[in-house]
Amino acid sequence: MKSDFKFSNLLGTVYRQGNVVFSPDGTTLLSPVGNRVSVFDLIHNKSFTFNYEHRKNIAAIALNPQGTLMISVDEDGRAILVNFKARTVLHHFNFKNQVKSIEFSPDGTHFALGAGRFVEVWKTPDLAEDRQFAPFVRYRVYAGHYNDITAISWSNDSRFILSASKDMTARIFSLHSEDKHVKMSLAGHKDYVVKAFFDSTQELIYTVSKDGAIFRWEYTERPGEEDLDDEQKTLSWRIIARNFFNSQSSVKCCTFHPKSNLFIVGFGNGEFRLYEMPSFSLIQQLSMGSNSVSTISINPSGEWIAFGSKDLGQLLVYEWQSESYILRQQGHFDSMNALAYSPDGSRIVTAADDGKIKIWDIVSGFCLATFDEHQSSVTGIAFAKRGQIMFSSSLDGTVRAWDLIRFRNFRTFTSTSRIQFSSVAVDPSGEIVVAGSLDNFDIQVWSVQTSQLLDQLSGHEGPIFCLSFGTEANAKLASASWDKTVRIWDIFGRSQSGEPFDLTSECLSLAMRPDSKEVAVSTMDGKIAFFDIENARMVREIDGRKDILQGRYREDEFSSENSKRGKHFDTIAYSFDGLTLIAAGNNNSICMYDLPNEVLLKRFKISLNMQLNGTLEYLNSKNIVDGQAVDLVDRSGEISDNEENHKSDLVLPGSNRGDIGLRSTRPEIRVMSVGFSPTANAFAAASTEGLLIYSVDDSMIFDPIDLDIDVTPENTIQCITDGEYLNAIAMAFRLNETYLIHKVYESIKKENIKLVANDLPTIYVSRLLEFIGNIAMDSAHVEFNLLWIESLITAHGKYITKNKHIFAKGLRSIQRFLTRIVKEVVSYGYKVNYLNEFLLVSIDTSAINLNKDEDEDVIIEDVNEDEQMDVDSDKEDEQEEDDDDEEGWFGPNDEGKKYIDNFSNSDSEEEEDDDEEEE
Structure with missing residues (x-):
């Protein structure tokens, strides 16, 4: 099995915090999810997540108007410049201050950001300019605000910058020195300014404050100076209209579309409104829930509006003209507990503490x-x-059955008493479902058809933590308990088969190999034990404590090397072939083991996010003050603003006094569940960061061929058993596993080769020829491979001739194989020729020694000459057959003909030399 798995996508989380951005064409939406960035294609209904990570959660992102460069900045001001088209990281930079907003200019030559209370303008990296060491060159720094900047916006001509700040003012700055006289402060709000905008004519400015006031500013003269000359008038920005939203909640975010004069505002109670400016006419008023709207963005055409809510992780794209949702996604707002792949590998189902079950599409x-x-x-x-x-x-004491065709709950199973179920398993036939509980020590068994409780399996002396069935028919049930035992049950025989397997510690997770012959158990002491079910013995044991990457928590006064926390695996899973096992737990690592060799194949680091407990490695003493981590102390002086600062409510840094009942917890990195895909090309991990998908290739889309059965290795092998060779070879190529293709290839009988070759879809002909060329060099089945080559070229010769560029690689491999066969046949011919002559000479000598009669010698010589003539004629016939076969294999290939002709000519020349020597 392949082991080069790489991160490919992040599911289960669509938005965390920060701003969302539309692409220039308005069809793609960028959303920050923790310390990564996800991209949603709203037209083709696809999404992907960038592979790079920040050290902390992303605070702001920006995309240039050309759609080629993206900048993402985390909460510490560390930025990463990314090539958006190629998805590659170009540069890392540290702005050395918190960045709340970053915006590219409409012409794309500069970008502005609010770093603390300063506005910084930087030049956009450009290939047309001279190459320099630092891609980021600061153009200018603007000062004037007395508090942190909340938002930045540009004018349409990229000449002016508007900044909004917590000092309850907005300021205008000019990019060019000749326009520096327009610099001005716009004051008058009674709360901090959320954002400020230019209209399309740049003659109006709108400023919005947190208390729900929107002011309209105009560049005009002072009142009373209307009768003065133009030279005597004093022009400045003045308030010409004040409007109020009159909402019971404060304003959280807003945006403005200058072309259509559409203004959208979001409130803390989940409400959002659409206004037409400058008349301030209410168009629509809707709500996305009871949680606050964190960010709003509108696409360039003004048709789609994106909303994000960080409390529930919601992301909406709303088309306001038709009043319909283009995208409506929400992740789990609580910890995920379990995941499961669908048997065809196209979907993943996740379950969480919020009581919800979500079905995610892989593609x-x-x-x-x-x-x-x-x-x-x-x-x-x-x-x-x-x-x-x-x-x-x-x-809640129930086990439910769900119909995934009609998407409904059609069965509910309960026990005789009210107990909480902690695990569930279903037998391969789908007739029996079992569940275990932490309240009692029995396994509940129900019939799926009747919903009746059939049996309660007793035997465990502790809470049952996990259950597992195999995938074979009449598979047995394995159960693991906190009583340090694993038991194997024969459900249909209603008996326990054999004695329980004793362990050295409490069981945490259980997995049964797909062939139902082996079971793996992870225990509290960090070990994974493997038991042979048929022989009832332990076959191997892996100690994973040395392989686990356990980081330190913020409040720990020691490094990660001395941490004893999380030194075990809470979840394990077998691969489809039973040769690989992945394990994870309350730590920052996923370990992949090769079971036959009992070695660690690869270790995956889940996250680099330093805002999660368990990702740090080293101890810095300056961050620990009086047993309290400095990061947990709010030193900004804004403790009353709890909705923005989720930190400890401590009056002074280093003080332990405060509300002892206040819960101030930091999320910790951990993996709750792992699972291999049945298609063998990916595995998933439900972690604190979301549902992480690791795959061996970038694309998990199968080849377009209609099959009525699920594409899995088990079903492929079943097709071989049933004699459905064409389906088996097509499924093997779709799974793209070399060992599976080889198994199907050699399982096809000799008499069926021509039939399968004739019906094989043309999409697989080149791949099969290339596969044969790769394995034929080391394969002992020479005739078998030659029959395949002959059948494929005979059946698809016209298609191969028309598409030589597709078959070039495969034909070169075949040519190399046939050339080697020619050499071996010729060399064997030489050896047989020499051996034949030696045997004939030996016969002559023995006959002369035994019979001195001259007549008998004449008879023997005559016989030898006749035999020699027969041998020579046989060799000539064999050589002619070989020449015909080789010409049929190579077809129109002239090089192969020349190669064979050279061998035949050299053979004939050697025969002539031999004849001359005999004469």
């Missing part, structure tokens, strides 16, 4: 459906073999 990255019937945390998910039915267990 698009979007949530397809959400089930919220459970009244408490969902603890487990299991799929039936066909993938149309899903089962879930919950702490």
Whole structure:
């Protein structure tokens, strides 16, 4: 199995904080998710996440008008410049201050940002300019504000900059020195200014404050100077209109579209409104929930409006003219507990503590459906073999069955007493579903058809933590408990098969190999034990404590090397072939093990986000004051603004006094569940950062061929058993696993080769020829490979001739193989010729020694000459057959003909030399 897995996408999280940005064409939306950036294609219904990471959560992002460069800045002011088209990181830079807003100029030559209370303008990196060491060159710094800047905006001609600040003012700055006289402060608000905008004519300015006031400014003369000459008039920006939203909640964000004069504002209660300016006419008033609107963005055409809410992780794209939603996504707002791949590998289902079950599409990255019937945390998910039915267990005391075709709950299973279920499993036939609980020590068994409780399996002496079925028919059930035992149950025989497997510590996770012959158990002491079910013995044990990357927490007064926290695996999963196992837990690592060799293949680091506990490695003593981490102390003096500063409510830095009942927790990095994809090219991990997808290639889309069964390795092998060779070879190529293609290739019988070759789709002909050319050099099945080559070229010769560029690589491999066969056949011919002559000479000598009669010698010589003539004729016939076969294999290839002709000519010349020597 391949081990070069790389991060490919982030699901389960669509928005965390910061601003969302539309692409210049208005069809793509960029959203910050923690310390990464996700991109949603609203036209083609796809999404992807950039591979790079910030050290902390992203505070602001910006995309240049050409759509080629993107800048993302984290909460510490560290920026990363990215080539948006190629998805590559170009430069890292530190602005050395908190950046609340960053905007590119409309012409794309500069970008402005609010760093603290200063406005900084930088030149955009350009290839046309001279190459220099630092891509970022600061153009100018503007001062004047007395508090942090909240937002930056540009004029349409890229000459002027508007900045809004917490000092309740907005200021105008000019980019060029000749316009420096326009510098002015716009004061008059009673709360800090959220944002300021120019209109399309640049003759009006709109400023919005947190208390719900919007002022309209105009560049005009003072009142009473109307009768004066133009030279005597004093022109300046003055308030000509004051309007108020009259909302019960404060303004959180707003945006303005100058071309259509559309103004959108979002409030803290989840309400958003659309106004037409400058008349301040209310167009629409809607709500996206009870949580505040964190960010608003409008696309260049003014048709789509994007809203983000960080409290629930919501992301909406609203088309205001038709009053419909283009995109409506929301991740889990609580910790994910379990995940499961669908049997065809196209979807992932996640369950969380919020009581919701979400179905995610692998290719698009979007949530397809959400089930919220459970009244408490969902603890487990299991799929039936066909993938149309899903089962879930919950702490509300129910196990539910879901129909994934109609997306509804059609069965609910309960026990005789009110207990909380912690795990669920379903047998391969889909007729029996079982669940375990932490309240009692019995396993509940239900019938899916009747919903009746069939049995309660007793035997464990502690809470049952996990259950697992194999994928084979009549598979047995394995259960792990906190009583330090693993038991194997025969469900249909209603008995326990064999003695329990004893462990050295409490069980944390259980996984059964797909062939149902082995079970793996992770324990509290950091070990993974593997048991052979048939022979009831331990076959191997892996100590994973040395492989775990456990970071230190903020309040820890020691480094990560001395931390004993999280030195075990809470979740494990087998690969489809049972040769690889992945394990993870309450730490910052995912470990992949090669089971036959018992070695660590690869270790994945989940996150570099320093705002999560468990990602730091080293201790810096200056960050610990009186047993309290400095990062947990609010030193900004704005403790009353709890909605923006989720920090400890401490009066003074270093003081331990305060509200002892106040919960001030920091999220910690951990993995709750892992799972391999049935298609063998990816695995998923439900972590604090979201649902991480790791794959061996960038694209997880299969080849377009219609098959009526699920494309998995198990079903491929089943097709071989059933004699469906064409489906088997097509599925093997779609999965793109070399070992599986080889197994299918050699499983096809000799008499069926021509039939399969005739019906093989042309899309797979080049791949099959290339595969044969790669394995034929080391394969012992010479005749088998030659039959395949002959059948493929005979059946698809016209298609190969018309598309030589597609088959060039495969034909070169085939030519190399046939050339080697020619050499070997010729060399074997020489050896047989010499051996034949030696044997004939030996016969002559022995006959002369035994029979002295001259007549007998004559008879023997005559016989030898006849035999020699027969041998020579046989060799000539064989050489002619070989020449015909080689010409058929190579087809129109002239080089192959020349190569064979050279060999035949050299052979004939050597035969003539031999004849001359005999004469």
